[in-house]
Amino acid sequence: MPGTTAAPAAVLGLDRVGWSVGGATILSDVSLEVYEGEFLAFIGPNGAGKTSLFNLISGLVPATAGRVVLDGTDITGEAPYARARRGLGRTFQTSSLWPAMSVAEHVRLAAQAAVGGSYRIWRRAPRHQDKVDDVLARTGLTHRVDALAQALSHGEKRKLELAVLLVAEPRLMLLDEPMAGVSAEEVPALTELIRTLHREEGRTVLMVEHHMDVLLGLADRLAVMHHGSLLALDSPEAVTADATVQQAYLGEAL
Ligand SMILES: Nc1ncnc2c1ncn2[C@@H]1O[C@H](COP(=O)(O)OP(=O)(O)O)[C@@H](O)[C@H]1O
Numbered sequence: 662m663p664g665t666t667a668a669p670a671a672v673l674g675l676d677r678v679g680w681s682v683g684g685a686t687i688l689s690d691v692s693l694e695v696y697e698g699e700f701l702a703f704i705g706p707n708g709a710g711k712t713s714l715f716n717l718i719s720g721l722v723p724a725t726a727g728r729v730v731l732d733g734t735d736i737t738g739e740a741p742y743a744r745a746r747r748g749l750g751r752t753f754q755t756s757s758l759w760p761a762m763s764v765a766e767h768v769r770l771a772a773q774a775a776v777g778g779s780y781r782i783w784r785r786a787p788r789h790q791d792k793v794d795d796v797l798a799r800t801g802l803t804h805r806v807d808a809l810a811q812a813l814s815h816g817e818k819r820k821l822e823l824a825v826l827l828v829a830e831p832r833l834m835l836l837d838e839p840m841a842g843v844s845a846e847e848v849p850a851l852t853e854l855i856r857t858l859h860r861e862e863g864r865t866v867l868m869v870e871h872h873m874d875v876l877l878g879l880a881d882r883l884a885v886m887h888h889g890s891l892l893a894l895d896s897p898e899a900v901t902a903d904a905t906v907q908q909a910y911l912g913e914a915l
């Protein structure tokens with residue numbers, strides 16, 4: 662119809678999800694929609710449930726209430742690998758690298774896992790190497806291919822974790838505190854890499870991050886978690902001006 666704009670498509674929908682374990686309610690009644698190409702950042706005090714929510718979305722913990730919908734399909738009961746195959750990828754708050762394995766080995770192993778089945782690896786070896794080279798170039802790690810993970814700087818480790826993730830070319834990426842442990846000098850380059858993955862490569866990004874200066878340049882919307890619930894979900898400007906949000910941080914400057 663002329664004059665009407667189509668509503669943006671929701672890639673991910675959370676419909677009143679909750680997670681209770683051992684008698685404790687960790688997440689309750691979280692509902693939100695993430696739109697195609699959007700950058701949604703999660704903030705909130707330690708223990709608010711941000712990592713738990715990412716675990717629930719990626720399938721590492723079950724939703725004990727509500728529904729998780731990806732591209733219109735209910736994936737609430739699906740295993741993590743099945744969600745990964747649908748284009749959902751994530752990184753972890755703490756490093757998930759093997760100290761004594763090289764940069765190239767990490768990416769190669771991820772590429773093999775993405776293709777699946779050991780004999781197919783041999784058949785597809787050339788294309789495989791192209792993919793590895795391409796991902797290393799995109800993450801700025803080409804000059805570090807032979808370095809062991811333990812020899813990398815914190816910023817390089819985070820880039821390698823992104824490289825491992827990128828091999829599968831996820832459409833929806835969940836990044837849990839990608840700046841954690843990274844030195845101040847390395848933050849801008851890592852921020853630029855994440856910006857490129859979002860803006861230029863068109864990926865939908867969900868990211869937990871404490872650095873507000875990083876987020877204000879990246880995020881389309883901010884979600885504030887508090888005591889396992891969603892306290893606010895709005896533009897960065899509206900959220901940072903919100904008095905309830907300020908209170909949740911007990912006076913911590915946003
Ligand atoms: N597997 C688990 N079993 C029991 N409690 C958990 C588990 N994982 C996380 N929690 C608890 O859930 C709460 C939220 O933790 P988390 O999601 O890591 O918060 P955030 O990432 O916002 O700091 C914390 O109180 C934490 O102790």
Ligand SMILES: [Mg+2]
Nearest residue numbers: 711712713754
């Ligand atoms: Mg966390």
